[in-house]
Amino acid sequence: MELDSKCPTGPIETRWERHRFNLKLVNPANKRKYTVIVVGTGLAGGSTAATLGELGYNVECFCFQDSPRRAHSIAAQGGINAAKNYHNDGDSVYRLFYDTVKGGDFRARESNVYRLAAISLDIIDQCVAQGVPFAREYSGYLDNRSFGGAQVSRTFYARGQTGQQLLLGAYQALERQIGTGMVKMHPRSEMLDLIVIDGRARGIVTRDLLTGKVESHIADAVVLGTGGYGNVFYLSTNAKGCNATAIWRAHKRGALFANPCFTQIHPTCIPVSGEYQSKLTLMSESLRNDGRIWVPLKKGDKRKASEIPEAERDYFLERKYPSFGNLVPRDVASRNAKAVCDEGRGVGETGLAVYLDLRDSIARLGKNVIKERYGNLIDMYNRITGEDPYQAPMRIFPASHYTMGGLWVDYNLMSNIPGLYVIGEANFSDHGANRLGASALMQGLADGYFVLPNTIGDYLASNKFPKVEASNPAARQAEQEVAAITQRLLGAKGTRSVDACHRELGKLLWEDCGMGRTAQGLKHALSQIPEMRERFWKDVKVLGTGEELNQSLEKAGRVADFFELAELMCLDALERNESCGGHFREEYQTPEGEAARDDEHYSYAAAWEFRGVGNAPVLHKEPLTFDYVHPSQRSYK
Amino acid sequence: MSAAVVNPAGRAARFYEAPIGKKAVMAITGIMLVGYVLAHMLGNLQIYSSNRDQINTYAAFLHNPASAGLLWGARTVLLLAVILHITAAVQLFFQNRAARPIGYVKKDDVPASYAARTMVWSGPIVAAFVIFHVLHLTVGAVMTTRDVGGNPITPDVRYNVISGFQNYGVSAFYIFAMILLCMHLYHGIWSMCQSLGISHPRYTRGLKKASAVLAILIAIGNCSIPIAVMAGWLTD
């Protein structure tokens, strides 16, 4: 299969503009004759559905929550990047582009990233106009902060609820279109299959989560903005409902899955407290600005933190990375925390945590300053753990947070199935092997407001769409397959709950395909997963019927897909014999313990083709070239 | 582009249809009623004047045939206000009940004061009292009343009030009604400000307090009279 990224060439600054000019336009009077399905109402899906509605397309929009406002984007705290250079601190579109390519460890397309950086400017304008209450200075101008180790202040924020406010902006724009009738919203509907007719994406099969009704929806194009698959690890910072089902079922219908092993682990999460733990809560990284990370020097030291004298503490990040100290990138911080815990020096009841200590900052700056900076985070920590960070250090541990991998798309955000578009975290496009803080929100909105509404017109204008009925054989077959999966899950009548099976898979994946990966571990996982999957299908216990609200059944379907995706992740990780970004193969590190990339052999996006469950998938490579930012090794010493 | 033209009647209907519109009507009529209650109380307190004829003179002044139009005008406005107030209250009451057809097995009313929760009961009881009160002192249908010089335009208010309150039952009902009125206004005066959009974080607390104080003062002022009568401090 030929992977054509359709990236324009020529000067990078004008690539998007020239490309846009070359796209065909749909006659305004004809737009309402086209129906576009948008699955997902997060920043990506919500902004797309709203904008397509504004443009005059007939839009059908789906989400599995009870309201489009609840998509997982709502949980993003930190902020959104934009190269506005309002602070005259040397920022520019080019610098944001440069930082993103480098941050992604040279595994993203330059053309895409440049476009993202350029569009970042329009996003802020759009959101301000919608009424997003960004933080302001006393003068009334927009405030910025520096985030995730960036050397410029380019992050716009709305308290610790930036994702919420951006999403509400998109949601309100979407509701406006729903009010005018341009968008028809289907909440509590889960996409369970893609309908492909004559090689083109022509619709989806959904299950109404309240009635269990399985239904086909036909359209001229399908857009997936269904978010990331971080929940494959069971414990993650993602919302409980986040899943890979939509993209995975599209994958099974022929869409290529790119870089599945590129997952991001966030270093500052509240650690697990017991077996019943259902999710992990993220605390903003900004805590690392004033918090010092340490563990006891001695193994198995069970003394209280306050009883451990200074000389017996190991500030391991400061020790190993004197110039960056506690502010090393996410992956480095995460890996080191895991390493000290593996040595038996972890703290807390489970031994799976390290201290993040505000003591010295409180002494230096006073409690009030610390309270002002981190008050809400400290309250959150206190609420969850019942401990007071002003008195004793917080305990933190890394957790699965974001997935850079996703369905392969070209420069137009179209997958290899014509008419199937993938946007936001669900695609693989812009972050390479590692995402910078505050860039996911930017990408979701760039895709949704500004890129896809332009590129989809070209596809619609250039193709003829023969009329398709919902009773089409392809649709009927997809419906039957969906119904068969439901029957199989309900029919297993085994002994284990869905959560128990998922937890087991998550543990395995976290051990073998988490922060540090080895060929041996990956092979171990690859030998275990098929067995586990088989056991799942045999032994899962899902009560109730398919014709009602059945939350176990919903979960079961998602977990079934995770079992298949997990295998692909491990395979991809095993295939990539290098370390880059979030993918750290312990065999490939520099003498200082840094990720050692192998540009000669692995400077490509790995796009996998599905060949049936249990069959080896086929790898297609999209080579990456760098004309502007030249690959260099990261160093944080 | 001009929006659809709405005629004044349509506008009023649309306004009243919204719960906020009904609440505004209640608030405005509420202000009028509170104003009346205050004025009425100040009038009544003249009974304590060292000039024993003071209150009767005041009554004669109010009943002066020359300004009968004014008196009846005021009575009409008050009656209209009461009707509007009650109509809106009853409509909202039913609407609110319809908004929760199935209640809770267990429900805790965390911050709402008793006064706030009983507005729909304190209101009607006060209204019933008002009817009794009018029948008693204005119409004279409850017990014998007397006029100064046999002229109905100059009622002997002093005698009527004092003789009336010497009946413990009448006094008790009066005091009970005043306590309920106090409760109604304890919540009502502040609520009225909120309904009309008068709120500011700096003043809201003060407003709540002031509303409570005013309600209590009205109750104390009015209750003082039957108490004084029963205690024998006020005699004819």
Next chain:
Amino acid sequence: MRITLHIWRQRNASDKGRMVRYELPNVSEHMSFLEMLDVLNEELITKGEDPVAFDHDCREGICGMCGCMVNGVAHGPLPETTLCQLHMRHFKDGDELYLEPWRAKAFPVVKDLVVDRTAFDRIIAAGGFISVATGSAPDGNAVLVPKDNAERSMDAAACIGCGACVAMCPNASASLFVSAKIAHLGLLPQGQPERERRVTAMVAQANQEIFGSCTNMGECEAVCPKGIKLENIALMNRHFLGANWAGREGVEAD
């Protein structure tokens, strides 16, 4: 610790429903409330009984999906805390807890503790937005917003649309929710052009959905997990009255 639960069980919208008693002998104080329900459900599944349906997603207090009445208080006893953020350490060994779904005509029960809150979405669709087509916005700093307005707007915008205010209100009024959106947009310069139209349309829609009216009890404010203030309702009333009497909408042009 030992917790006794009385949970509203209702198979579907047409089922009558009833309270059912469950015993959980081993609840860890570190569990969140929803994790306790997870544990209950695991036990029920093992026993072959239908697990309790309850809505949830983010489990960090921001999506607004979770919530039920706990002993007659929406989201349970801790102020400014969603159910998912409530931890069992706030309860005692031997406590009996009554869990009921939000009750309102406009929020019909779907199953067990799950209700249908789409009425909120329809209220937003009626006018809870600023009409700005993608791409037409001026530079973000072209319109200055006084910091104080931005902060107050943000205070109101923090609403997560959970519906606890409706559930707790003795009148099942949605005033706190509606006013939060009116205040969020109405306090910003960008929101001024549509201010009158917005408040009129949203209030009318809320009425049509059969939410009750506000009698200024303050129970909504007391349980709101995001600390949305009653002051917003006064602001909404002000804007509504202004729109209806001073507004020029519908005035005949000469």
